[in-house]
Structure formats: structure tokens, C-alpha cells
Amino acid sequence: MRIVADLDRCVGAGQCVLTDAELFDQSEEDGTVRLLAERVDGEALDHARQAVNICPSQALSLTED
Ligand code: SF4
Numbered sequence: 900m901r902i903v904a905d906l907d908r909c910v911g912a913g914q915c916v917l918t919d920a921e922l923f924d925q926s927e928e929d930g931t932v933r934l935l936a937e938r939v940d941g942e943a944l945d946h947a948r949q950a951v952n953i954c955p956s957q958a959l960s961l962t963e964d
Pocket residue numbers: 904908909910911912913914915916925930931932953954955956957958959
């Protein structure tokens with residue numbers, strides 16, 4: 900699965916980083932999400948799903964491609 904981040908929706912809340920700091924970081928400029936990995940499986944996929952669920956602005960999604 901691939902993580903997709905919509906930076907127009909991201910409000911820089913940082914919840915995603917708390918789920919997995921190896922998948923997500925935040926811009927030092929405006930706090931918006933930076934993806935550290937795109938393709939995820941196994942435990943990383945579980946963490947990515949958590950991030951998708953807790954992101955307050957629905958900025959994250961997972962896609963099959
Ligand atoms: S949790 Fe959502 S709004 Fe917050 S930084 Fe991550 S993607 Fe952006």
C-alpha cells in the first residue's frame with residue numbers, strides 16, 4: 900500500500916508523527932507532514948492506518964497502487 904498526503908488539507912497537528920516517526924515527519928517551516936516512506940506493509944502499514952484514522956483533517960489516505 901502507498902501513503903498519500905494532501906498538504907492542502909494538513910493542518911500540521913503532528914498526530915501522524917506520533918504514530919510512527921519513521922513514516923512521518925513535519926516541515927520545519929509550516930509543520931505540514933513530510934512522508935519518510937511511501938510504500939508500507941506489515942507493522943508500518945498498521946501504523947499508517949492508525950495515522951489515517953487519527954489525522955484530524957483527513958489529510959492522509961492509503962491507496963493500492
Ligand atoms: S496528523 Fe494530519 S494534519 Fe496532522 S501533521 Fe499529520 S497529516 Fe497533517
